[in-house]
Amino acid sequence: MPPLIEDHALVGDLHTAALIHLRGSVTWQAFPAFDSPAAFASLVGTPEHGSWDLCPTAPDARVRRRYLPGTLVLETTWTTHDGQARVLDFMPTRAPGSGNPQLIRVIQGVHGDVPMSSRMLIRFSYGKITPRLVRHPHQFGGDRYAALAGPDSLYLDASTPLSAHADGSIEAAFRVRAEEQQVFALSWQPSHLPAPPRPDPAAALASTLSFWSDWSARSTYTGPYQEAVHRSLIVLKALTYAPTGGMVAAPTTSLPEEIGGVRNWDYRYTWLRDAAIALGVLALSGYLEEAAAWRDWLARAVAGDPATVQIMYSIKGDRDLPESTLPHLPGYEGSWPVRVGNGAAHQPQLDVFGEVLDAFHLAEEAGLAPCDDAFALQSALLTQVEARWHLPDAGIWEGRGPVRHFVHSKVMGWVAADRMVRRIESGRATGPVEEWRQLRDAIHADVCAQGYDPVRNTFTQSYGSTALDASLLLIPLVGFLPPDDKRVIGTIEAIQRELSTGDDGLILRYRTTGDEIGADGLAGDEGAFLACSFWLVEALTIIGRTAEASVLFEKLLALANDVGLLAEEYDCLARRQLGNFPQAFSHFALVAAALRLASEEKTAARDEALGLDTAA
The missing domain is CATH 2.70.98 (Beta-galactosidase; Chain A, domain 5)
Structure with a gap:
């Protein structure tokens, strides 16, 4: 076997x-x-x-x-x-x-x-x-x-x-x-x-x-689920390439998202999105040294021309990651092709700018000393958002289908502008704040006008589409709309209805179409995406459904293997993990969800001590 x-x-x-x-x-x-x-x-x-x-x-x-x-x-x-x-x-x-x-x-x-x-x-x-x-x-x-x-x-x-x-x-x-x-x-x-x-x-x-x-002792996390959180932090550190500070998404290639299928990718590279979010999580857990190392890696990788920024690089900062297949390998349980390299490296993905600038914001909020060179880089990245936000892109999931106006991408463009505005308003830097406020407002208005379905009371995967996407769960988490906004609650509930795997409560990224070529340009299905399920934990927590969030979080923890490791996805029918392993995305999403639950727990304890009605 x-x-x-x-x-x-x-x-x-x-x-x-x-x-x-x-x-x-x-x-x-x-x-x-x-x-x-x-x-x-x-x-x-x-x-x-x-x-x-x-x-x-x-x-x-x-x-x-x-x-x-x-x-x-x-x-x-x-x-x-x-x-x-x-x-x-x-x-x-x-x-x-x-x-x-x-x-x-x-x-x-x-x-x-x-x-x-x-x-x-x-x-x-x-x-x-x-x-x-x-x-x-x-x-x-x-x-x-x-x-x-x-x-x-x-x-x-x-x-x-x-x-x-x-x-x-x-x-x-x-x-x-x-x-x-x-x-x-x-x-x-x-x-x-x-x-x-x-x-x-x-x-x-x-x-x-x-x-x-010694490294583990530096963690500042003291909330619930400490064993799972600390193991996830160790995994994130283990996936970091010490000479440069780059972090691989996973140490493996071509472990399938569907057994026998073609959704098999090489994850041994540094995605700006994944590494930025992971380093933000590490910074919030006390690991500022890793955040500083990644900031230096990014400056070297982007070099002198942010207009040519890619969504991923090699761990050393190389730009060329040509994708090829290895015909002599049959693949995991016959899941072929086995790929090396990654053809998504040159895809246009607007959201990475938001994740990178949000990571810088979180790291500095956690205590990372500001850096003039880093601010110059961030300003240059925001200039790219200003030039690109109105264009279609490939989206967070790197499908091989046509580009579209993905709502999540636009929201993260808003995040990029918002974090730079907040940086200037805090007095940590100077810049064209009014221009950036206008950019932020323009993106916000566009998303609310074109990315929201008022009949179903939910945001959609892309402009003009009726499909849903689990990345929409990030709308309240990044502050695009307040948690009590009816559009936020409607979107969360729609995702639970339409993207849930059933009684497990786990979440798909989006609906696939079996053997037919789907909107992502690929045939085949996939398992529940674990990071998206952790996002649902955060979303439920932020709208006040903490008990439901805790139940789901504990279900997700139970999916980890005997030593606390998670792959990218989970097959709810076969009851097994799928995808490259262990997956940084799953582990930093676990830590982020635990941080959110811990924060809510502290708030509830404070309110109880003050005699406040937390149910109001």
Whole structure:
């Protein structure tokens, strides 16, 4: 049976990441960076496209796992008839741009005598290239094998003997007893360099635990659901590329939005929208350093000409992300094509300007020091809004259909103008405030006139359309209209009626049309979009339906896997996660919803203490 998406856990080093299945197999890892070609790609292929299995030999071994508290160190405990063993999986953290990525797996005996096995099959270039294996004995008192192909090399060090086989696999069979341990360490480096030094697993584990514990301790979040919020914050940090401050949307490519379908995309890039919202959430949770790093990344990516700003870039700031397919990979559960690159990079999407300027606003409200260069960049971005807001665009969801006048895009154009006006009114900057007020008012009037259906009392997906879109839930959240406006309440209730998956209460982005080509230019359906469902939590909270919001929030938390991770979507019929994993969008939406609920809880407690009638 193919591995479920949600059966995976994430480990990473702020440069790249690995996905490890519940049964001990590394099914995805790219070296040396998130967007590099994968050397383990069985997740979107077969085990012969690269994988690393490490588990007891007993087929009925029971397993449970967790992250060590406040860290990204994965602990998997195996129990067999012979005893119990524990595996610690982690990638050592390192200074940005220094050293090379390593994946270390430490097997510790707890009690009894547990037979274990390891089988590694390295296939560079997304499972296409078989490396040459070279043995180097006497590392850790065990073995070292080097796998070499083209520009890449991987060195496997083990404290137990290794053997290579004709199929290119490297295997080990060993036993672990109480208070004993075995270690495997996999290190990447460019193939033209000399062999890397022997890893020090104990020191690497200690420094990695210290890094994550110290980082987690900086969180200022003290509201409800702390475990889920703190895990989501760690995920967002783990998806950040330390050398530049860019954040990937997810560490994977082509995990499908519909099993067997074509909605499979490469998410290993930095979307301005996603990263801006995520960094706003991090700033509100006490992580101003990350917000400052992303501000610097944005300035470099946009460079000297904001007129050419893109919706996404590589983690290093590259603009060209040509999309292609990998015909040698069958895809996750036959979901093909498997794509690398992303053709949406050059789409016109007006909303990104609003998300970026709102993120700057939130970060400065949270304490990030203003910066003259950043304000100049923001002013230039608003100039682009002024030039483009009346034009159709591709919208937030990056469909492959025709451009339209999407309501959400226009609303976020309003947000861009509003945040700049508020910045000047606060005295933090000077600028043409009256001109920007007029821009803000013009966009607002246009949306209310052309994007609202008075018969149904709801805003619509685009001008002249009757379709709904879950992004309309953001209208009250960004302050476009007050929460008690009848149009806001009508829109929320219409989305609940028309985009809900049923009794679950989860929300679709918009309605799709099955096998026919839909308005988004694609055939096929998809699952409930988790971020949209978290937006509904916020929307219900802001209009005073807090009890209903809390029930939905707890339903959403229950969809996370055993270590608190969420993909992009959820299939309510098959009861499984869908899409790239773990997904930054889902996790920052979770944190934002928790912040909203926590704020409402504090307000209710204050009103109760003051003897106010909160039901009035």
